[in-house]
Amino acid sequence: MFEAKLQQGGLLKKILESVKDLVVDGLWDCDGAAITLQGMDSSHVALVEMLLRAEAFEHYRCDRNVTLGMNHNHLSKILKCANNDDIVILKAADQNPDSCSLILESKNGEKTSDFVVSLVRIDTDQLGIPETEYSAHVKMSSGEFQRICRDLSQFGDAVQITCSKQDVKFSSSGETGKANITLTHSATVDKEEESVTVDLKEPVDLTFALRFLNLFTKATPISDTVTLSLSQEAPLVVEYKIGDSGHIRYFLAPKIQEDEENE
Amino acid sequence: MGIHNLAKLIADFAPSAMKEQEMKSYFGRKIAIDASMCIYQFLIAVRSDGAQLANEDGEVTSHLVGLFYRTIRMVDNGIKPAGTKLWVQGVIPKIFHITFLQIRVRRKPPDLNWRIVKRKERRQEAEKELEKAKEAGDTENVQKFERRLVRATPQHNEDCKKLLKLMGIPYVEAPGEAEAQCVALVNGDKVYGVGTEDMDALTFGTKVMLRHLTASEAKKLPVQEYSFNKVLEGLNLSHEEVCRNPLRVQSNMLDFIDLCILMGCDYCGTIRGIGPKRAIELIQKYKNIEAVLENIDQKKYPPPEGWLFKQARELFKHPDVTPAEDIELKWTDPDEEGVVDFMCKRFGFNEERIRNGCQKLKKGRKGSTQGRLDSFFTVVANKSSNKRKAEEMNGKKSKKAKGSFKKRK
Numbered sequence: 001m002f003e004a005k006l007q008q009g010g011l012l013k014k015i016l017e018s019v020k021d022l023v024v025d026g027l028w029d030c031d032g033a034a035i036t037l038q039g040m041d042s043s044h045v046a047l048v049e050m051l052l053r054a055e056a057f058e059h060y061r062c063d064r065n066v067t068l069g070m071n072h073n074h075l076s077k078i079l080k081c082a083n084n085d086d087i088v089i090l091k092a093a094d095q096n097p098d099s100c101s102l103i104l105e106s107k108n109g110e111k112t113s114d115f116v117v118s119l120v121r122i123d124t125d126q127l128g129i130p131e132t133e134y135s136a137h138v139k140m141s142s143g144e145f146q147r148i149c150r151d152l153s154q155f156g157d158a159v160q161i162t163c164s165k166q167d168v169k170f171s172s173s174g175e176t177g178k179a180n181i182t183l184t185h186s187a188t189v190d191k192e193e194e195s196v197t198v199d200l201k202e203p204v205d206l207t208f209a210l211r212f213l214n215l216f217t218k219a220t221p222i223s224d225t226v227t228l229s230l231s232q233e234a235p236l237v238v239e240y241k242i243g244d245s246g247h248i249r250y251f252l253a254p255k256i257q258e259d260e261e262n263e
Numbered sequence: 264m265g266i267h268n269l270a271k272l273i274a275d276f277a278p279s280a281m282k283e284q285e286m287k288s289y290f291g292r293k294i295a296i297d298a299s300m301c302i303y304q305f306l307i308a309v310r311s312d313g314a315q316l317a318n319e320d321g322e323v324t325s326h327l328v329g330l331f332y333r334t335i336r337m338v339d340n341g342i343k344p345a346g347t348k349l350w351v352q353g354v355i356p357k358i359f360h361i362t363f364l365q366i367r368v369r370r371k372p373p374d375l376n377w378r379i380v381k382r383k384e385r386r387q388e389a390e391k392e393l394e395k396a397k398e399a400g401d402t403e404n405v406q407k408f409e410r411r412l413v414r415a416t417p418q419h420n421e422d423c424k425k426l427l428k429l430m431g432i433p434y435v436e437a438p439g440e441a442e443a444q445c446v447a448l449v450n451g452d453k454v455y456g457v458g459t460e461d462m463d464a465l466t467f468g469t470k471v472m473l474r475h476l477t478a479s480e481a482k483k484l485p486v487q488e489y490s491f492n493k494v495l496e497g498l499n500l501s502h503e504e505v506c507r508n509p510l511r512v513q514s515n516m517l518d519f520i521d522l523c524i525l526m527g528c529d530y531c532g533t534i535r536g537i538g539p540k541r542a543i544e545l546i547q548k549y550k551n552i553e554a555v556l557e558n559i560d561q562k563k564y565p566p567p568e569g570w571l572f573k574q575a576r577e578l579f580k581h582p583d584v585t586p587a588e589d590i591e592l593k594w595t596d597p598d599e600e601g602v603v604d605f606m607c608k609r610f611g612f613n614e615e616r617i618r619n620g621c622q623k624l625k626k627g628r629k630g631s632t633q634g635r636l637d638s639f640f641t642v643v644a645n646k647s648s649n650k651r652k653a654e655e656m657n658g659k660k661s662k663k664a665k666g667s668f669k670k671r672k
Contacts, residue, residue: 125637127636253639
């Protein structure tokens, strides 16, 4: 028997919003300690990894590990029926469930709606993500990051991210011109969520597709801050913390400058 | 062409071997394509008013039109606004690396050209019909039979080679079957997959085969990706390590070859009355054709006289190919002036359109390529959701794949 009760139904809504455009069908792994989800976009360029620990739930019970094949569009339809302060209960049977039920309870307990969502058969490759030491970590306001990505996508379809000692530069160029946005390390600001911290071991200079970054920033409502981890020749990591009890991490493969002549 | 009904058999017995993917998910992949087949298709299909396109001197140009635009479409796939929101936003530049494989001569052992003999018969028939239709003034039938008589000449091949060279697309000349050469490239890790409609490629043992690659955009069909290992798994033929190199074939591969021969291949006849379903049953039971022959009632199912299944098997097992290690694939910048010179001066194409095409080719080569995550992270497990009974049987020990199949403690 798997059962999880989430006081803040809005959280699940936000999580779903932040993954569903990237991964249509996802495998939700539920074990005794947490719910995890890993999925890639169809072109295998970006990956999302979500972890939601049992502590996030008011009540969490998982007798046996279950893997739920969820169609995120179906799930999102159900969650559209929920208010942000509704209580959401997820239930599934132990033995190869072919459906999962969701119960929504209004805060005052006057309204209960329950839904059954059919699970889908999914067959995907799971990627092992090695522990990596990144050359640079940039922590900033998630809203700011969303803004930068959105603004820059007016100029080009890729963003070049360069980190040097104390600042991080986002630049994009296209037929209409060029745009550069520079953020300077500013740890002294009073509000933590507005500050920018650049933690640098080595300078980095990488280029990424904005289309995916714009999908990642759908997770902005989940957290006030976002952390970008970069290393030369490695995928970018964009991490949003879900309170103290989980995270959503996005990985994006960089664009590679190819020099065909030398191939 | 190809293996009779193999696609259907795979759909029935090994549905997981075929994945449908959108064309765009293949960006950056290198794909080998059998050009001989394409040329043939173009000669048949690219026509106006039923006649092949030709320049002022009457030289046929259908094949060049087709090849030029198809190549550009692949290299350029993504820049072309295809209507959906996603494309318009200026998507990931997709660089398709395409290799066209040129087949020079179909050098098959003379007695093994079963299908070719058949084809010859059909040609003669078509010729007769054509005469008749011409006499009767039946234009529809004239066109129909003219198409049947289409043949790619060495001149067509030369034209196409020249064009590909000018466009900077590498090509390989296959000593024998073009399909087999494509497969050798795949299994030698030179390219990701074979783009073909011909199921033969699987019999030659290709790791990955892509179907509808060339047709998918116009018809809005998804690309079908076949995985050889999963085909074998699904057909219950794989018991040992699956071969990677068609030159070093292992026993399970032989089963599959024998199955294909039983189902009907290009090289020899089949036993009457044995269809795909019987064929798979027999092969699963008896493993090879020799044993099948011993065990079936030959009166009821008479094998063709002087059945050359052994030679056909040999052909699949040891196709005449240039080893992948000896082949270097190199993409170069298109020679715009050269293409214009060749296409416009010689064949009378519209210069503006050709130049546009070249621009697209150049754009496809320029700039950066989107990397793929699978080149950074490794696949640790193939995971499925619970709704799969097969999973329970092959108790994978992989940590990730345990899912809900763990026994209750």
